Amino acid sequence: MRKILLGTTAVVGMALTAPAAFAQASMIGAGPHGAGGSPAVATSGLSVRIGGFFDFTYGLVSDSVDKGSFRGAGAASRQSTDMRTESEINLYVDGRASNGLQYGAVFELQMDNMQTSTTGSGTGVDYDELYGFVKGAWGELRFGQEDSAASLMQVMAPSVLWMGRSDAWDEFAVQNYTGQGGYTMAGINDGNDSTKIIYLSPQFSGVDFGLSYSPNRFEGENYWQVSNSSAYQRDMTGLTNEISAALRYRGTLGGVGIAASLAAQFADAAKQSANGVRLATKDQNVNAYSVGLVLSGILPGLQIGGDYTWGKYRGIPGGASLAQGVDGSDMIGLGAVYTTGALSIGANYVVANQSNGGSVADRTSTYIGAGLAYVVAPGMTLFANYNKITDENVPTAQATKSGAALTSFGGDKTRDITVSVVGVRVAF
Numbered sequence: 001m002r003k004i005l006l007g008t009t010a011v012v013g014m015a016l017t018a019p020a021a022f023a024q025a026s027m028i029g030a031g032p033h034g035a036g037g038s039p040a041v042a043t044s045g046l047s048v049r050i051g052g053f054f055d056f057t058y059g060l061v062s063d064s065v066d067k068g069s070f071r072g073a074g075a076a077s078r079q080s081t082d083m084r085t086e087s088e089i090n091l092y093v094d095g096r097a098s099n100g101l102q103y104g105a106v107f108e109l110q111m112d113n114m115q116t117s118t119t120g121s122g123t124g125v126d127y128d129e130l131y132g133f134v135k136g137a138w139g140e141l142r143f144g145q146e147d148s149a150a151s152l153m154q155v156m157a158p159s160v161l162w163m164g165r166s167d168a169w170d171e172f173a174v175q176n177y178t179g180q181g182g183y184t185m186a187g188i189n190d191g192n193d194s195t196k197i198i199y200l201s202p203q204f205s206g207v208d209f210g211l212s213y214s215p216n217r218f219e220g221e222n223y224w225q226v227s228n229s230s231a232y233q234r235d236m237t238g239l240t241n242e243i244s245a246a247l248r249y250r251g252t253l254g255g256v257g258i259a260a261s262l263a264a265q266f267a268d269a270a271k272q273s274a275n276g277v278r279l280a281t282k283d284q285n286v287n288a289y290s291v292g293l294v295l296s297g298i299l300p301g302l303q304i305g306g307d308y309t310w311g312k313y314r315g316i317p318g319g320a321s322l323a324q325g326v327d328g329s330d331m332i333g334l335g336a337v338y339t340t341g342a343l344s345i346g347a348n349y350v351v352a353n354q355s356n357g358g359s360v361a362d363r364t365s366t367y368i369g370a371g372l373a374y375v376v377a378p379g380m381t382l383f384a385n386y387n388k389i390t391d392e393n394v395p396t397a398q399a400t401k402s403g404a405a406l407t408s409f410g411g412d413k414t415r416d417i418t419v420s421v422v423g424v425r426v427a428f
Contacts, residue, residue, distance in 0.1 A: 046095040046104070050428075055086040055162070057423035059172040064417070066174065069410030084171045087111050088128065105132045105144075127220070129193060142198040145219045148265060149198050149210030150188045150318075153246035155261035155292030157335030158303040160346035161383045161425065163371030165333065166190065169387035169419035183316050184352040184365040184391075185331055188265050188288050188309065189244065190316045195219045196242075206251030214242040237274050239286060239321065242267040257296035259305070264289045269321035283321035287311045306334040314354055314398065325401030327355035342375040356395050358403025366390045371421075381425045389417040 371385025
């Protein structure tokens with residue numbers, strides 16, 4: 001999730017201490033500039049814009065993992081209500097050369113939970129996306145921390161603000177427990193921001209395509225794995241040589257809007273363990289494929305569509321490898337959104353299946369959600385949603401050819417989660 005909370009003074013101070021584009025900026029504008037942020041004037045010929053959002057959410061939670069019967073003898077159930085804040089500040093640097101070449105950089109600062117112990121506020125600031133770009137009539141080249149081409153261009157079932165397969169509800173659900181195994185219903189790569197190179201083509205009769213390459217799953221300047229100081233990110237202890245591609249169409253036919261995509265991602269599995277020992281048996285290499293279609297205008301204000309994803313992966317599509325001899329995974333998502341004036345109402349249904357190996361029943365994750373969003377003023381949106389997740393046969397560890405042990409949720413093999421959310425977003 002993208003998160004940040006910074007005061008205006010801190011933002012201006014950062015702009016003044018950053019490279020030349022920021023150092024020469026004379027003013028950061030405060031007027032509205034849509035999703036692209038507010039305009040700025042820079043004496044260097046580069047412009048600096050600022051944008052972002054702030055969200056406040058209140059959640060009512062019922063989760064099998066919160067029950068005392070799951071937590072152990074004598075444990076009390078967790079609190080059923082909570083509040084969250086979520087925010088981000090985005091800085092956009094844009095320039096144009098005399099030959100028409102556009103260039104610049106994007107800095108997306110997020111409020112993030114970077115706690116390394118039980119202490120701390122959980123509101124540290126780090127980078128989400130952080131990349132440079134050049135673009136022209138030939139397309140756009142991005143380089144740095146950014147989503148993969150497949151993630152950027154994948155068409156998925158429509159939904160309203162903060163409602164969906166891995167949106168606001170997951171802020172309230174406990175994620176770190178034995179056998180959680182990662183999301184099974186997210187999009188390809190779930191927006192992984194490993195450092196990479198991305199090419200995005202221009203549109204040709206409504207068709208465009210994208211390609212991206214990342215040598216490993218790490219980002220930024222780190223050259224070691226923080227979780228193990230003796231392991232380095234070039235040690236091939238995780239996925240490597242990650243390639244993604246997408247082909248997309250956006251246009252109209254007989255007054256009906258059409259968005260469709262075919263996306264794929266491939267990566268090599270780890271070759272050695274974190275202590276530097278070469279693996280005797282390497283996992284299967286990762287592949288994930290997805291097709292999506294969304295139609296709009298069949299009825300005034302209505303969008304409907306869906307997506308189907310399949311391949312050799314576990315957890316997040318394309319996010320982790322499978323042991324040898326274990327079958328692949330698949331997922332289907334359906335959605336509809338109706339918009340009238342300032343009000344949008346939507347519903348989603350998603351089901352994902354992943355092999356547990358051997359004769360053990362597959363893990364099946366089901367999501368049902370409904371929500372609404374109402375724009376009360378420019379940049380201010382109220383939202384509410386209801387989310388029900390059923391996660392059956394969750395493995396305690398990665399499945400093997402002979403099968404996986406399953407998590408017991410207080411004597412049951414099914415984790416039930418229900419999260420109701422209400423909140424407000426201020427975007428600028």
